[in-house]
Amino acid sequence: MLAIIGGSGLTQLSNMEIERREVVRTPYGEPSGALAFGRVCDEPVVFLARHGYGHTIPPHLVNYRANIWALKQAKATGIVSVASVGGIRADLAPGTLIVPNQIIDYTWGRKSTFFEGGDTPVRHIDFTEPYDETLRHRLLAAIAAAGDSAMDGGVYASTQGPRLETAAEIDRLERDGCDIVGMTGMPEAALARELELPYAAIGVVVNYAAGRSSSAHGIHFDDIELVLQESMVRVRAVLEGLCHV
Template identity: 60%
Template sequence: MSKVAIIGGTGLTSLQNLEISGREIMHTPYGEPSSTLVRGTLGNNDVLFLPRHGSGHTITPHRINYRANLWALKEAGAEMIIAINAVGGIQPEYQPGCLVIPDQIIDYTWGRNNTFFEEGDNPVVHVDFTWPYCETLRQSLLQAASQAGVDVIKQGTYGATQGPRLETAAEINKLEADGCNTVGMTGMPEAVLARELEVCYASVGVVANTAAGRHEGEITMEEIEQHLAEGMKNVRTLLEHVIPLL
């Protein structure tokens, strides 16, 4: 049974070098996941793969069924989840194409189903979320990056916004004042749902663009796609090196 799962974000709807052994349609108490779960091997290691936005990248960030996705991965046997997230870089060092392994997150989303503990007669549960990412998995990612010669920024604070629109320049100024280094739309409630399920969860952020107001002109999808293509090459290398460590 695969213990390691990969959630692919924008730019990673499939995994190169993944030898697929099967696909599994999952039904959950929370509805349908974004896609069928893919089982396979990556470098002779069993993994699960789920594209967060669906196989055709058709599900917007605020409409993703995060609870179904996380529940399905847990039910399929995942004990560790590596989430790939496209993000915008706020500070100058967070340049397009680079990788970030965040250690903190600030949630600016609203109206999303963000807990498993809200229905029925179950007692109220308050999970500790001081450190939102699994440090053991974070360190494995950093070790793999060092072994693979992949440059990564070793920490940072991810600002999770609602989407699907990009942010205004003033909103980015606010996020920076709050301490955010990157901004994205899919980091929450994914991280806290994994914590509620007691699944070790960490993120690899791929900087797809400089955040609003941080460069001249508009942010275009062509620009984002170009930088994601560059960053995803390093993501694939990183995954191939970290999976054996786990």
């Protein structure tokens, strides 16, 4: 059963036949909301809204450990993350879909591991390739099957939030080799790896990052909302396509 974590703009799956909702308790507290179990194209799926179903949880306060633990406990076999991102590269315009293959973590202060000492031995995970390649290629195949296109690969910069970045910070991220910027990619990806859950992400570019192109002198939030509405229709079609690849 595939798990889908919805980010900004995707607090529910309108194409999902919901069979039940389940409030889950974990050793790490409560996840962002109840897990929704159901089917997309007759395939079993469990869905979780990362920021809560009312989009009330900011990125730095998401209980990532509880979210990932709950999905593992629900017997998910893999996780697809949907996230809105800013485009750093000039060719990553609003509306672009991207399936990243690398990540750089700029967050701080977040609970980022299940291994915190005590009676549990520390486990060092291999994070050379942070996204599961098999699931990445399934996503790319689903995008193609939906008649859409996406950038294959890219470096996701995970920043702290909830504020957006300065133009100078985006310049730094570009020098570091980052292509897109978001706020929720870490520690989510690493926690999934710790629990041996295949994890991949589909990023929806909703704006140029600060200091770039139409965002040269500021971010236009009304424009972001329009891109989100249009792009999430495409994302839902992609998630339906996952059932056939």
